[in-house]
Each structure stands twice: as C-alpha cells, then as structure tokens.
Amino acid sequence: MLDLANKVLKLAATADWAEVRIEKAEGNSVILKNGNPDAAGFDRSLGIAIRVLVKGGMGIAFTNRLDQASLQAAAEKALKTAKAASRGLRKPVVLAPQKAQTADYSADCKVRPADIDSSEKLALLMDIDNALLSTKVKLPARMLQIDDSTREQWLVNSEGTSIHSTIPRLCFTYLLTAERDGDTEQRMRELGATGGWELVKQWKLEQQLTEEAKLLARILTAPRAVDGVTDIIIGPEITGIAAHESVGHPQEADRILGREAAQAGEAYLNADDMGLKIGSPVVNVVDDPTVRGSYGWYRYDDEGVQAQRRPLITAGKVVGFLQDRRSASHWGIHSNGSCRASAWDREPIVRMSTTQVVPGDQSIEELLEGVKRGIWIKTYMEWNIDDKRFNQRYVGLEAWNVVNGEPTTLVRRPALELTTPAFWSAVDAVGNDLGWATGHCGKGDPMQGVPVWFGGPSMRLRNIRLGLRPEAKA
C-alpha cells in the first residue's frame, strides 16, 4: 500500500504540496435488543484521499476505485478544484512548517477484536442481558451493542513524511430503560478503549450494568430536585463532558478562525485571548492523545505530526489552542498534532482526543466534608451547549443530597445551566479520583464522529443556582 500511496503522490506532483492517505478499515458489530439478536454486522473499506495545495487553494479528492484511471481522475480532480479555489482568494491557505516524519507503529493489542467470533460477542451480550433480568428491575427496553474497529493507514506527503499505523478500538454501548408505575428513567453510556479484546474483561460489564439497573429503580422513587442556590459536587463523568464541551471545543483553532462557523459553530474565545482567565486557579485542563489505551489514542495525527500533551487551561487561564498545520500558520506556530479524519473519505480537521481536568489532591471524602448542604451529581443524561460553547446544561441522573458532608438521599434530575466562565470560576476544589468517559465527538461537514475520551476527577462548585425545570409529563 505504501508503494500505491507514493505512486498516487506522483500523480499530484504538479501541486505546490500534496498528501496521500490510504486507509483500510474493518469493523464488527453485534447488537442485542431486549434479549433478541439483531443483525450481526461487519464492514470493510479501502479508500484513498488526495489533498493538494495549488497557489494557496486547497482541494481534496476521495475515491475507493483503485484502478489506474480512477486514481488519475481523482488526482486531476483534486488539482483542478484546488486551482479553481485559488482564484480570487482573499487569503491563501498556508500550512505551518513540519519536519518530515517516518514511522511504523501500532497500538498495544494482545487479542485482535476482529478475531473474536461474533457468536462469542453475542454470548457476552446475552449473559449481560440475563444478568439484567435477574435483578428483577422492570426493564422494558434493553439495548446492548459491542463494536470493534481496526484502522490501518498509510500517509505520505510531498515533504517526505511516510507513516504506517494500525489502531484497533473497542466500544460497548447500552441504553437501559427502567419503569415503575408508568414512570421511566434511562441510562445511556459508552465504554471505549484503544487495544485488544482483553480489555472487555476489565470492564466488568455484568457487574456495572446490573448495578446501573438497580440504581435506576431507586432513582424512580426519588423526589425531584428543587431550585435554589447550593454547593455542587460533580463526578468525573460530568467533569469530563464539561471539559470536552466548554474547554476543548472553544479552544479548537479552526472554530476560532471561523472555518466551522456554519456547522459546529465558532467559539466564545477570540484568536488573541491567550491568557484570558475563565476559571478558578485550581482548574487545569489538557488534551492528550498519548494517554495509553485511551479511545482517542494515536502517535501521529492525520497530517503526520507527532502526538503530544496539549495544555488548554492552566491555573484557570487559557494557555493553548488545538491546532492543525493550517490553523497553526495563522499564529505563526507549529501544529500540536490535533488533526484527525474519521475515515478515508473525510477531510482531516482539528479534533480533540482525550480531554481532561488534571486531578488535584483531595479525596472525594474531603470534597464532601466541605459541603454543609449540597448535591452530588455523579452521572447525567441530557446535556447540550450553544455553538459558541458559552451556555451549557447538564441534567443529573444519579444525584444525591449531601448534608453535613454525607450523601443522604437520591434526588432526581438536578439541572446545571451555567455560562462557561461561571461554571469554571465556581470550582473551589479538585479531587484525585480520575475517571474517564467515552464518546464519539461530532464535527466537520460531512459529519465526522471521532473516538474520544473525556474525564477528570470529581470537582466541587460553590454557590450554584440550579436551573429551572420543565413540568414533567408522563
């Protein structure tokens, strides 16, 4: 494939700069719905992306027709459209300088997920489903799904970069619906990682899901949260989603420069906001694709730039943006390796990988001790944020009243609805209980869902006014 990539690169030799990315991918999926096996499925793809720069215009052609004529046509299409785009450009596309890289790497993987028979995966799901039924919790809807993918990529460019990589990933997804007297609560969650099938055992899925089911049954009996001002402790799952949504996204350089303005949106931050204070001094946030086993793990990004830990917020202040080569040229700096494409037929753009609040040194007990009256929100269902990443909302699923430092009773659906600076400025203590959540982050046009982790420790937020809640409807 490397030979093919280099051969195609020559087809685009008249470009000022050219890059060829070949991706061979396979995926497998097994779904169990309410104890009934849905179609076991798999996918295979092999395709090529040719990205070129001509006189400051950028063009890309994608094809999975790999005969000589189709490759030639694709290269010509990329060149032609890049030339067309260069005409009348206000500002030519410039890529930040990058040393040529050569690498051949793969993720740690003892047992290839693709080698596990689908019947074994189905048996795993059926065992989980039987365990759920044995809880005696009324669960009228149970969706269980296990997916794996292996992405092998060859990346070459006209500057001499040549990288071959193989990355296997696993993801388990579930939606549980618990019912009591016509009332329902739901829990949806993904568990993902980069690596082999051996990771599945570590997830202890039967134990986790049966505990979730029993908890949903208890939540159904809990009273609704009341509005008012209170101290809040959030668990790692909510810390993580807040870091992803309201720190990672607004610090994507392409958003700041307006390139996603009509889709995922812009950012409340401006290009010259480096150093701006948005949180309390205990808040530190990084994005780090090198976290071993993380779902967004890679060693080189999809432009061939080495992966690295990227500080975003340090002591409450903005210290960095996520950059690809195109955006980095705006600031006259180097890319920090944040460029990813979700598939062979997608444009590489600025993306997060593993975004986290850096843990502090307090235990969860110490965080709780500091709360006379408050709410400890451990998980969530509903969340969203505006397209500038300024107005965010998280509605708790597992949430506990806290009285004099002790969790007492469950409380239902407390809503945090805060501006980004208000959220991060309210943090007065950061725990040491680092935890991770899995997601598929959506961005780009056509949409690209890329695998990510987000996480951090529990955090304590002082004097938070809970959001107004809508009237419930059965």
Next chain:
Amino acid sequence: MTEHMTAEDVVELCRKLGADDAVAQLFVGNTTQVKFANSAIAITQNWSEASLNVFVACRKRIASVMLEDLDHLVVRSSIERLLKIAKSSQPNKDWAGLARGPFNYTKPKDTFDKNLVDTDKATDWVNAAIAATSAPKAAGVLYLRDTGHVLATSEGVHAEDRGTSAELSIRAFFEKDESGHAVSASCTKAGFDPEAAGRKAGELAKAARKPQPGQAGKFDIIFDPLAFADLLSVVASSASAYNVDAGYSFLAGKLGKPVANPSVTLLDDPTAAGGLGSIPFDDEGRPTQRTSIIENGSLRTYLHNTSTAKKFNSTTTASAGLIAPQPRNVILQPGSASKDALFKQVKDGIYVSNIWYTRFQNYRTGDFSTIPRDGLFIIRNGELWRSVKGLRITDNLQRILENIAVLSSKPETMLWWGMEYQVPVTTPYVLVKGVNITKPTM
C-alpha cells in the same frame, strides 16, 4: 456493479452459500462539496465512491455487511464470512422475511436533473449566495450529489434509481452574536435558489443586531421551518417501530391516541414529486408509499418493514431499513395562514429561526432541551421587536406538538448539517403556545 458481479450475482451467491433471504444494495455516487468560511472558499472536496451492502437471513439468523472495498476477492470472501456469521448466530425471533417481488415502480417526479450532473457551476452558486447576504462574513457549504442505487433480493426484486440534489446551507454574520442561517435544497436546478438562501440568511443576521440576554419563562414561539424541521426529524425517527421497541421513542404505547394538536398531520412520503428523500422502493424493494404518521393529531402508525409490521400486528409502511424502519421524506401538512398573518397572531412571543443540539433527558417521556442559534427575536404585536440571545428551549416533545396553534400555508424543505436526524423535512412556519424557555442561572 463490481467489475465482476451484479447485485443479482451477489444475491445468488448468498443463496448458494445457504441464505434463506438475501438483499444486495449497490450505491455509486459522485459528490462535490464547496465549503466556505469568512466569505471565501475554504476547500473543495470531491467524492467518487461505490459501496455494497449485503443482508442475509439463515433460519431467522440475520447478518449484514457494508463494503467500501469492492475488489472481487474481498466481496466474495466477505459474503462467505457473512454467511458464516449468520449461521453461527442465534435466531431473531422477530424476523419475518422480505417483501415478495417482483414489483413495478414509479419513479417520483423531479428527483433527477441532468443539469446538476458534472456541472462546473458550484463556485458560481456559492459566490452568488455569499454576495446575496450583503453581510461582512458568510460561511457554509454547497453539496452537489449524483447517486445511483441498485437493489436485488432473493424474493425476485430488481430495482434501480438515480437521483440528484443541490443543497446549500449558508450562515451570514454581522457583528458578534449577529447571525442568520438559511437553506436551499432541491433535486433540480430549477428548484434551487442559492441567492434566496443567502438573502434570507443576511436579512436575519441584519435584524439580529445587538442581541441582549433574553428572559426565561413560558412563551408563544414561532418556529422558522429551519428550526422546526429539526424537531420533526426527531418525531419522525421516533415513529420507527425499531426505535419504539428499543426505548428511543416518546410515541411508545400511543397508537391511536392524540399526540398532537388536531391541526397536525405528519407524513412520510417518499413518493412526493421533487422530494429530497423520495425514492421508488424501500430496502426490501417494496414500492414506497405515502404514510400518515400523525393524522389530525392522532398517532396513526409506526413506520414498518415486513418484520416489525408482523411484530406489531400491523402492515408494512414500506419503510425498510432491513433492521430499522426509517423515515425518508417527512412532510408536515401546511395550514392556511400566511406567514404575516401567523406573526400577527402573536402579541408577546419569540421567533426562533434555528436550533441545534437537541438532547433528551429521557427518550421515552420526550423531555428534552435544544438551543436556539442565529437570529432569535422577541415578537411584540406581530412585529420583530428586538433581538435576544442566551436562551434554551427546555420542554417535552409531545407537549410541543400538542400546543401547535397555527401552521403557515407555504412549507419549505430543509436538510442541513445541524439536523438531529439526516432526513429531509418539509414544514411551514409553526406557532406553538406556551413553550418553556430557560437560560443560564449564573
């Protein structure tokens, strides 16, 4: 289709290897995209793609494969593997087979236009749309699609279709927080009006000057077609029998019951002339049909394929998806009010021109929130009074449908990146009474 095999060859191979039921779908397409930002072209992308989906059932054990690698050996080995997977699986107790063909098909009118094939007008159309905004900054995307589709099944179906579309989504900006968004999407060049979309986006952005923080409370809201299309995409998806079964639907258990104001009739109509999602056949090869999901406010049916229809003791709506039935071309029947008359009915309310990020606390109850973006206006005595920002719609989807008060008379077709489910929706302007609005508490 592939260099060596037709869709029928694939079905035949599946049968030889032991499949009771088999479906092969081949997609071949050419797509051009022009993405622009800061009023300039950011990138032009071109796709030349072919893919093959194969589905089999062996003694009610079902399996599927999606191939974007159509090398003959890969296709053959993948089908062999597919059968092996199906045979080693467990029976799906709901599997009830495929629609028995052959069928005759009628291609929906105005779903293919040779003027949209291999055109070099993409850049011109983008530039015309940008200029029409009269705004200092515009961003967006234009897609030109030309897609062919061949389907064969073990029940004697052979079906083919080819469709085109031009889809422009444009957002205009003046100063900070002053933006407007509009869409023009059509299967034909005649129905495509990029300048009109640019103009509307620019006018909304201009009207959105100096937005101030809005207030929480209950308000009568006029939804622009762009905004309401997003909610209707969720409603239509919730009507899929698969989603009802899986816990993803607020419509579960409500067949025959009122779920909306009596003025509401919601269709899925893949037979509609010029429909962006119109297609002659579903994924089993059954001729598509016009289906009333909600009729005069009552939930008439879920969307079905052969298997879900049997499970729900109903009849298929020709909405396969082999696993999950799906809406293809959603239409909210218009009312009789002009847009102006609809606005005049609102003494004190809000006009929402666009929304995004619709998320549920609970799919079964329909409790959700979504965020207005772009022009958001207080309406006083039927006029746009001032521009506001920072609000969130926090309500229940069924209650929104029940509280629909007025529908305008001219529907518009919407399909853009921000829609929760990527299904084309045609909807008029909609007035909904008493919608719950929240805002950040700090």
